[in-house]
Amino acid sequence: MSSSIQVNLITGRTVQQGRALEGSKHSDEYTRAAGIIELDPEDMRKLKIYTGTVVKVTTAHGSVNVRAILSPNAPHPGLAFIPMGPWGNAVIDTDIYSVGMPSFKGVEATVEPIPEGKVLSALELMHELQK
Amino acid sequence: MTEEEVQKITDVVCPFCGCLCDDVEIDVANNKVVTTYNACTIGTTKFFSVNETEHRFTKPMLRKNGKFVPISWDEAIERAAKILLNAERPLLYGFSSTSNEAIGEGFKLAEEVGGVLDQTASVCHGPSVLAIQDVGRSAATLGEIRSRANVIVYWGSNPSAAHPRHMSRYSMFVRGFFREKGAKERTLIVVDPRNTDAAKLADIHIKVEQGKDYELVSAMRAALRGIEIPEMVAGIPKKDILEVLEIMKKAYFGVVFFGMGLTQTFGRHRNIDNAINLIRELNSYTKWIISPMRGHYNVTGAGTVWTWQTGYPMSIDFARGYPRYNPGEYCANDILVNGEADAALIIASDPGAHFPAKSIRHLAKIPVIAIEPHITPTTELAELILPPAIVGVETEGTAYRMDHVPIRLRKVVDAPDECLPDEVILERLTQKVRELKK
Numbered sequence: 001m002s003s004s005i006q007v008n009l010i011t012g013r014t015v016q017q018g019r020a021l022e023g024s025k026h027s028d029e030y031t032r033a034a035g036i037i038e039l040d041p042e043d044m045r046k047l048k049i050y051t052g053t054v055v056k057v058t059t060a061h062g063s064v065n066v067r068a069i070l071s072p073n074a075p076h077p078g079l080a081f082i083p084m085g086p087w088g089n090a091v092i093d094t095d096i097y098s099v100g101m102p103s104f105k106g107v108e109a110t111v112e113p114i115p116e117g118k119v120l121s122a123l124e125l126m127h128e129l130q131k
Numbered sequence: 132m133t134e135e136e137v138q139k140i141t142d143v144v145c146p147f148c149g150c151l152c153d154d155v156e157i158d159v160a161n162n163k164v165v166t167t168y169n170a171c172t173i174g175t176t177k178f179f180s181v182n183e184t185e186h187r188f189t190k191p192m193l194r195k196n197g198k199f200v201p202i203s204w205d206e207a208i209e210r211a212a213k214i215l216l217n218a219e220r221p222l223l224y225g226f227s228s229t230s231n232e233a234i235g236e237g238f239k240l241a242e243e244v245g246g247v248l249d250q251t252a253s254v255c256h257g258p259s260v261l262a263i264q265d266v267g268r269s270a271a272t273l274g275e276i277r278s279r280a281n282v283i284v285y286w287g288s289n290p291s292a293a294h295p296r297h298m299s300r301y302s303m304f305v306r307g308f309f310r311e312k313g314a315k316e317r318t319l320i321v322v323d324p325r326n327t328d329a330a331k332l333a334d335i336h337i338k339v340e341q342g343k344d345y346e347l348v349s350a351m352r353a354a355l356r357g358i359e360i361p362e363m364v365a366g367i368p369k370k371d372i373l374e375v376l377e378i379m380k381k382a383y384f385g386v387v388f389f390g391m392g393l394t395q396t397f398g399r400h401r402n403i404d405n406a407i408n409l410i411r412e413l414n415s416y417t418k419w420i421i422s423p424m425r426g427h428y429n430v431t432g433a434g435t436v437w438t439w440q441t442g443y444p445m446s447i448d449f450a451r452g453y454p455r456y457n458p459g460e461y462c463a464n465d466i467l468v469n470g471e472a473d474a475a476l477i478i479a480s481d482p483g484a485h486f487p488a489k490s491i492r493h494l495a496k497i498p499v500i501a502i503e504p505h506i507t508p509t510t511e512l513a514e515l516i517l518p519p520a521i522v523g524v525e526t527e528g529t530a531y532r533m534d535h536v537p538i539r540l541r542k543v544v545d546a547p548d549e550c551l552p553d554e555v556i557l558e559r560l561t562q563k564v565r566e567l568k569k
Binding site: 012017018061062076084089090105123 | 147172173176177179180181183186187253254257258261289291292293295324325326327328330341342391392394395396397399400426446458459461462463464465468481483484485486487488489490491492495504505506507508511512
């Protein structure tokens with residue numbers, strides 16, 4: 001189970017994430033909506049995991065635990081998607097290229113399964129960053 | 132509950148995304164939202180979010196020993212004013228989910244405290260603003276697009292997720308004055324590296340390699356001038372590129388809606404700059420326009436109002452007493468990542484959820500005042516909460532739709548307890564700051 005893959009990570013909007021924005025950011029609904037990573041079926045096969053497994057996403061800028069789910073927007077092998085939110089933002093590129101805009105899309109990332117891992121809530125992620 | 136108690140409010144404007152859908156109807160009973168009609172799933176959630184009181188701030192709150200305790204408005208305003216006045220470089224950020232009136236007040240406060248004023252465009256369509264300042268833009272209202280457009284392109288934008296009613300109200304799946312047959316007369320082209328819901332509906336899906344939009348636009352511009360292009364560009368075969376160009380050249384009226392796929396990837400404003408130039412060149416053949424898909428319902432207003440007031444749409448520094456503009460130096464993320472900000476006022480936005488970790492680490496170290504109705508990642512970092520009435524649901528206000536059409540938002544229910552409109556909170560803060568400065 002210690003296999004890992006390299007992906008190109010992008011973040012962006014989903015309807016579920018949008019719904020969870022309004023008055024539900026403290027809730028599990030938000031974690032279910034945005035504490036996930038959408039992977040291509042091919043990449044899931046390589047990792048030998050299925051929807052629901054916790055994975056650790058690591059980039060040069062940080063790491064975060066999220067639940068892997070089978071992408072509804074496949075095929076996009078090699079491309080992984082985390083909905084916009086604190087989970088994705090824990091690992092995106094903070095270089096703002098002199099225009100103030102971080103690289104929310106297009107970050108090299110490693111994905112490895114950690115079935116025993118825990119996905120933190122949005123508020124817990126903030127507490128981590130306060131340390 | 133009897134039927135008499137239920138009151139239907141019509142022509143409500145949805146304060147979620149830049150579409151500002153103005154055909155929403157809402158049933159209200161006992162000052163609670165009971166049913167919404169016509170709104171999308173996200174808009175509906177926003178209207179219902181006002182009912183939820185357990186996770187709603189209804190009184191000003193101060194963090195004491197890690198816990199929020201209610202305080203009076205007078206105390207809260209005085210504390211907030213002092214935090215901003217005592218700071219060397221306060222950041223005032225957000226503003227895109229509030230009214231033009233409040234945005235205007237935000238400018239006055241920023242000027243008074245010599246702060247840095249920024250809005251959510253800086254992590255959204257900021258690069259688009261930069262590109263439009265560089266090369267201009269061919270634009271139209273959504274009404275004109277709906278009436279005329281027969282080729283519709285969504286580039287790096289997934290309206291099915293972020294603007295759920297955009298396609299059915301303004302572009303593809305709607306009848307228009309000159310498009311009586313609706314979708315049958317229109318062609319939908321989606322440029323996206325993933326097979327998104329919008330891409331699934333498209334007549335043509337150009338599955339561009341992620342981050343290679345600039346190359347694809349350049350190839351299209353070259354081909355438009357009759358220059359030979361390589362067999363494969365950005366993962367798209369030459370044949371497909373030429374085919375799409377032909378459709379674009381023969382359009383009666385074409386529109387490109389673009390989103391974060393262009394602004395947040397490598398190249399940023401240069402991607403938009405290039406895309407605008409492609410549209411400019413297509414105008415030698417036929418009518419084409421290009422339009423950013425603005426996210427927050429009044430992010431367009433934040434840029435517009437501050438441009439009247441200061442000449443600049445975002446990232447404005449008042450440290451010297453007059454406005455200076457330099458995205459890349461005065462954007463919220465710039466001054467957080469660089470550790471410059473020593474206090475922050477966050478309004479109508481949630482940088483806790485939407486800024487990179489490095490920015491938040493700094494935000495966590497400085498005093499944060501949040502004008503925010505609900506518990507969010509930002510309020511977890513805040514030491515002072517000033518609870519607002521939600522614009523467009525609990526209080527009126529004006530907002531700009533993504534095509535710069537101003538629309539008056541309606542009030543549907545009364546705000547709970549001590550919540551005040553953003554405009555009033557900011558006005559009181561500015562007054563207090565002026566008083567303390569004397």
